[in-house]
Amino acid sequence: MTETKVLISGASVAGPALAHLLCRDGYRVTVVERAPAVRGGGYAVDFRGAAFEVLDELGILAEVREHATGMRGTTLIDEAGNRSGRLPAEAFAGELEVPKSDLTRILHRITADDVEYLFDDSIAALTEHRDGVTVAFENAPTRDFDLVFGADGVYSRVRRLAFGPHERALHHLGLSGAGFTTGNFLGLDHEGVLQFVGAAAVYLFSAGDPERLTVSLSFATDSPALDRRPRDEQQDAVRAAFAGRGRQVPRLLDAMAEAEDFYFASTCQVQLDRWSQGRVALLGDAGYCAAPTAGMGTSQALVGAASLARNLAVSHGDHGDAFAAYEAELRPYVTENQAKGREAVALFGGRTSAEPE
Template sequence: MTETTETTTAAAAARTVLISGASVAGPALAYWLRRHGFVPTVVERAETVREGGYAVDFRGEALDVLDRMGLLERIRELDTEMGDAAMVDAEGRQYATLPAVVFAGDLEVLKGDLTKMLYEATRDDVEYVFGDSIATLEEDEHGVRVTFERGAPRRFDLVVGADGLHSRTRALAFGPEQQFVRHLGIYTAVFSLDNYLGLKNTGRLYAAPGRAANIFTARADAEARAAFHFAAEDVEYDRHDLAGQRRLIAERFSEDGWEIPRLLHEMAQATDFFFDANAQVEMDTWSRGRVVLLGDAGYCAGPTSGRGTSQALIGAYVLAGELAASDGDHSTAFAAYEREMRGYVTEHQALGREGAERFFMPAPTQEILDMLAAQAPENTRTTPVLLRDYAAPPQPTPAEGTL
């Protein structure tokens, strides 16, 4: 941030919204806020748009949101087109096939590709500040005074936490993480590597008691993504110590066969290694005063739900629309946003808990896997979110000045 004094322009006092987080929920919200005449600013701790990451999938109304953003066809061009995946044992022998319908959703793309596309769709008329994060929030009747780790203080009308499972915004406005985060008993590491197995739009999955590993192709089979998963209750680790996280994975899988030794070697070299607990965020309310939470920050359903990206996109659409419908009355808008989303989120979190319970199935038979595939359409039926056609006025001229 370059300014040395606090911004207090009339435009900033009227319709400004600070969004913390530039993954999926944040840029999607910024897109819709601009459409409705607000002036969003997105602050992101990372120095640039985050790349890498595993595949994410879209279901139901999330596809409608992408269509209304004019991005659906472009997203479809990036579909992983993942087919069925082979289940293998420690010697690499295939013993069952996991149908793609179980894990790939209606449409699946790499998370890094989605994040990049959302950023490119908004960067021309949304202010992005990379390499910084919120330090403090001080709310009064006129807005929120925000201080940053690096930049000068500013005032905003509203603040949105779209900063994920370990949300700094949530901690500042609602309290410590342990009050709201519920672990699902699974830890996961994800990273990129070459498609050294020569797979074609498919994957390999290895399972042992309390452990699993998989590798899937990506980007027209030119690359691959791999993941390690293990079952455990609360594991103490430093979220910023990547070397320590790699050692933790290596220790858990040190005696496993199949391709595990090679995958551990690739993991040690990966530049986009990511490790975290599978968890949910459970809160009685997603807003407090002029601060509101969006996506995983407020209602993470866990990776085992397969709904995180869909919730982020739909939540962004609804939140921006309700702010527009209430003409910026945040109390009315936040209450309506929660009414629209609560049932949808509750059902997804139940799916996440169910998925975690059966995640480490001991060498499932083909009969069991076929049964899961047969149930997939039923599992994707969730409490619908009726996507209102919030009228969007002409976009305003971008606010002058930068952070």
């Protein structure tokens, strides 16, 4: 029997998790990732509910637990600088929180021997035909695969090629923000501080590295257009939103300009009528991002990978049936998480928590 050849775009969480489960079931798996190597850095990620069952199925639950950040909670500060309350650790850290770099490193390690990784590359074109999908890459030679999966994030290349422009799927929730790290000048120890400053919020915390402070500056916006703009324009927008707001803000804005790990992103949800098109299917943020405010991105990535792999296994090679069953099984879970994401937007200064269009 010929091995089923699958291509997965994205080597963060959903992609390697799916790759491991498919290799276990006898698939021949290739993962393409535009970064030159396994990504480091990034915020911590947390796990909730059914995600623990998937970590156990992957055989990494105990190891992941060893990297827990041990966050103890977040102090709320009002605009005048006074303490106004406290959130428990679970509000941001879920039932278990680990640095994202540790999770991606573990997932790459358990797949490296069985999965072909194409780093520093991405998909340039997809052409589906009766027997499979012909994939043109930016760098590697063109190849044929039986199935293609997009696990490549909110701005998924696979989704754009197979489902249409990003604008059809992305729903902006009225919030954008910058993130970076700087020296831990507040001396926070496994603690967070969240301050509301008008239609904006400053979230600071220190977890894994006691010398570093992770900074999130979020503010209300009308569209995600800044996501695609140069860094200097993004930082100018942050400065404008936070001008004159908060005692620590000037120091943070100075640190932002020097940060080597600066990134900017808008809070969006991905909403599609269907998550598959022919031999192409989406998972994780590429197919159904619930927004960072939901706190469910990593859990959805893992639960989605497990559901997709399981339904492929029981479909006896009928990918159409597998994709339909995967969506029917997962969509109620995603719908609930997206509702939570919209509701939580206002906490960080967003302008809308409306129902999807």
